[in-house]
Amino acid sequence: MINITLPDGAVKQMESNSTPFDVALEISQGLARNVISANFNGTTVEVSTPLKEDGTLTLYTWENDEGKKAFWHSSSHVVAQALQELYPGIKLTIGPAIENGFYYDVDFGEHTISEKDFSTVEKRALEIARGKHNFKMREVSKADALNFYNSQNNEYKVELIENLNDGEITFCDHSTFTDLCRGGHIPNTGLIKAIKILNVAGAYWRGDENNTQLTRVYGISFPKQKQLTEYLELLEEAKKRDHRKLGKELELFTFSQKVGQGLPLWLPKGAALRERLENFLKSAQKKAGYEMVVTPHIGQKELYVTSGHYAKYGEDSFQPIHTPKEDEEFLLKPMNCPHHCEIYKNSRWSYKDLPKRYAEFGTVYRYEQSGELHGLTRVRGFTQDDAHIFCTNDQLNDEFKKVIDLTLYVLGSLGFDNFTAQVSVRDLEKPEKYIGEVENWEKAEQAIIEAAEEKGLDFVIESGEAAFYGPKLDFMIKDALGRNWQLGTIQVDYNLPERFDLTYKGSDNELHRPVMIHRAPFGSLERFVALLLEHTGGNFPLWLIPTQAMLLPVSEKYEKYAEKVLNSLxxxxxxxxxxxxxxxxxxxxxxxxxxxxxxxxxxxxxxxENGTIAVRRHGGEDLGNISIKDFANLISNEINSTLKSF
RNA sequence: GCCGACGUAGCUCAGGGGUAGAGCGUUUCCUUGGUAAGGAAGAGGUCACGGGUUCAAUUCCCGUCGUUGGCUCCA
Incomplete structure (x- = not known):
């Protein structure tokens, strides 16, 4: 007998070699019917895996993320089988579950696949699924595994197996299909009732652009046909919130091929909205002790050599502008910090003067690869709500926390409650990507984590996401299609103060190095407006929306009165x-x-006759016939209730 | 940058080897209206651009540019 502990602490005594399915059956018939995956002592197991020892068991159904993962991963096997049957000789590589569905990376060799082939693949995959084939795991020796894939000339699987140890290699069989797989499947293919191939895309083998480009086939599957229909409807709904569509419809911004790709043109309504956002932040910043500065759009190449930008991005940025006679080189500014460092250097500072907080809505230009450009979220010219705080080491923690407060205030005022806080740190395996001393990096990373913890922020740590000069605390928001974008960012930097030789005089009458905080609560106005559009579906908060009210005269006869009302509004x-x-x-x-x-x-x-207006709210609510004064009060009350003071 | 898809009127889109169509918008006229589309008439397109195949290309092929889904990148 073995003791199986369930997540609620209950212990079930089971025969040795009982399966998770047996345990589910002990709990209820319903659970046994629905259990599709399980975790035993921290590792994913099949529902049919015999349990041989005491341990903790978690059972998953479709309702759990883990269950969905097993479901989608299993579906990827089924789709892979369909692909292999329809396109003989293709080489399968990896096929994991993702947040919404799954993909399989395939080397199609001579074959090609496109949208018009999807229905054929779906049909065959569904036929396979209906066969109710069990997923069966078996252990394979490394030699056998290599033989199996060498005989198929599948160098990808061979490479994967070569990196595994003998004794830990498993294959998964279902129907006539065999795949290298570490497990985590649903009991049988019959549970998959709906499969949809969503799209195909190029993807480099092992995510390295120097490797072969494979074809990634994306798909999704469900236990019920109805769920697929609902999911597809959801996707359609999401498309309606796309900021590119709304931006056009609401006449906020546009792009012109003639001006250049990735260079947004703000139309009057969009510009007015931007201005309101800027004023909103300016007033909060003023209260928080920031001072506005203004710097030019270009700077001498030497400035960026000092900052390190040139060494890091010189080749991958807009190339230097040369003056006609002196042949001096200038770069379009990719960041505002070097300019702000020079502003700091304009004066000599005492510790009593710090912190200095320089803010600027600074427009910067970055050469983004053409394939990366996307609406307003990824552009080549954009305006950061940038500021740099120069402070002493003692002030760092406090200043950082104040910036967190400001950022949360900004996000809160605009209704963003669904952000993820992410501490972006170095990739320890790629030190060449970063400048500066290791001790400084450690100090900076520590400072960020400490401040975030003290603020009680729920954050994740992402390695490799730091800026080249320092780690960051990033505020991430998902767009309508579920993609994550960085909006607000707060960064601790020990490097630029050193490179620019920034100093202040301490109480000991010695010169010291200040620390720099780079921060942008919006991130960039372009990306922020894009995400705000998708988040609100274009129904902006009243204080921000370009037009708050539309006067509708019933006929020409009342135009004069409408104008009078407009005036008083x-x-x-x-x-x-x-x-x-x-x-x-x-x-x-x-x-x-x-x-x-x-x-x-x-x-x-x-x-x-009555000197009133008949008010209808967006959506249809009738607020009746009221006076202009009452309407004005209604509006200002609503604005005051959403726009909290800082 | 790479792989795939797309580019037709201001907008949304249909069409297809014989030089183009709808709805909305716009213009003019009629109508002067009460809470989600009143009526009529008209204007508007080098079918992204450049080559090629063909008697004939907006349609087929190639290239360029742009957009787009991913990948890589992201100061």
Whole structure:
């Protein structure tokens, strides 16, 4: 007999060699029907794996992330089988589950696959699934495993096996298909009722661009057909929130092939929105002791040689601009920090003067690879809400925490409650990517982790995500399609103060090195607006939205009155427009709804007589006939309740 | 940069070897209206750009540019 401990602490006495399925059966019939994966003593096991010793067992169903993972990973085997049957001779590599579904990386050799082939693959995969084949794990000797894949000329699997130890190599069989696999499958293929191939993409073998490029086939699967339909509907819904679509519809920004790729053009409404965001942050920053500075868009090459940017990115950035006569070299600025360091150096500072906090909405230019450009989230020219804090070591922790507060205030005011805090540290295996002394890096990483912990921030640590000059605390937000983007960032830097030889005089009358904090709560206005658009679906908070109210005269006869109302709304600092086109009220309402304008103010005979407006909210709520003063109060109350003071 | 897809009117999109279509928008006229599309008429396109194949290319092929899904990269 063995003792199996369940997550709730209960202990089940089971026969030796009982399986997780048996344990589930002990608990309930329903669970036994639904259990699709399990974890025993920290390792993923099959539902059919015989348990030979005492241990802790967690059972997973489709409702758990782990269960979904097993489901999707199993599905990737089924799709791989279908692909192998349809495209003989292809070489399979790896096929893991991902956040939403799974992929399989395949060397298609002579074959090609494209969208029009998907339905064939889906059909065959589903046929295989319906065969209710059991997934069976078996241990294989290294020699046998190598033989198996050498005979298929599959150098990828051979490479994978060569990096494994004899005795820990397992194959998974189902139907006529065999794959190298460490396990974690659902009991049988029959549970997979719906499979969809979503797209194909190039992906380098082992993620290295020097390796062969494979074809990555993305797919998703479900235990019920209905869930697939719902998922596809969800994707459609997400597309409606895409900032590129909304930005066009709401006339916020555009791109011009003639201006250049990745160079956004802000239209009047978008520019007004940006300005409001800037003012919002400026006023918070003023209270937090920041001073605004202004610096030019270019700087001498030497400036960036000093900062280290040139050595790191000189080749991969916009190339230097040469002056016509002196042949001096200037670079478009990729960051504002070197300029701010020079501002710091303009004066001699005492410890009593610190911290100095220099802020600038600085537009920077970076040469991003063409394949990387994406709407407003990845562009070549963008404006950072940048600031650099120069402080003493003693002030660092406190300053850093203040910046966390400011960032949380910004995100909170705009309704971003779904961010991930990420401490981005060095990749210890690639020291060549970073500048500066190891001790400084350790000090900086420690400072960030300490401050984040003291703030009670729930964060993850990501190695290899640091900037080349220092580690960062990044605030990540997902876009409509589930991709993660870095918005706000706070960075600790011991390197640039040294490179620029920044100093201050301490109480000991000696010169000391200040520490620098780079920070941008929005990150960049471009990316921030993009994510805000996707997050709100274009329904911006009232304080931010370009047009707060649309006046809709019932007919031409009431245009004069509408203008009078507009005037008085303007006096209340309400941003309103009049729709005085020769159209019916119904049509004007429909279009105002589509423009996502929060309030529709219908004015006609009744309103003119009583000096009121008939207020309809976006979405249809009728707020009745009220006075302009009441409406102004309504608006300011709503703004005050969302826009907390800092 | 790499692999795949896409590029037709201001916008959203259909079409297809014989030089183009819809809806919305826009213009003019009628209508003067009460909470999600009132009616009529008109204008608007070198079918991204450059080559090639063909009697004929917007359509097929190649290249370029741009967009896009990924990969790599991301100061």
């Amino acid at each position: 303007e006096n209340h600092e309400i941003r309103a427009l009049i729709d005085n086109r020769n159209e019916t009220v119904g049509k004007k309402i429909r279009e105002t709804e589509l423009k996502k304008i929060p309030f529709m103010l219908v004015v006609g005979e009744n309103e003119e």
